[in-house]
Amino acid sequence: MKHRRSIELAPPDSHAVEIEKETLSTLPRWYIIHARCRRCRHETSIDRQEIARRYGDDLSLAKLARRLKCQGCGNRSDNVLLLQKLPRD
Template sequence: MKHRRSIELASPGHHAVEIEKETLATLPQWYVLHGRCRICRHETSIDGREIARRYGHDLSLANLAKRLKCQGCGNRSDNLLLLQKLPRD
């Protein structure tokens, strides 16, 4: 499922995430954040705890997506915030 701001959300059948309301503090711990550049396709994992320490735990995922900058080419626009659900026992 894709949000109108090009943020890819969890696939149907999984725990849905509302990016406008979901913050780094309320995001379940079994989700891992990744960023992907639309221009050069560079992808990297994002340390949610480090981002929360810098910008506050109340930073919404929508606002985080707006702040993404590619480490490869420096692109700041239209980057993707990806959520990966870790397997749970």
């Protein structure tokens, strides 16, 4: 979106990930997957190779988010899937 003076108001959406369409196989390798519990705030990284081995590469990130279970308190509802982009040269 551009301002009337041609100033870019928002950065291009080149880093956005559509969680419903993106799968483990289509997610670029420079993204790290984390999970956070909304109840106890426990956060951990997810080994994407292990998840792909267990459930297949075609598992969408939305389905993965629904399968999350907190290792701290056992909460299964309303957990959050986070993506971190590693810096690239």
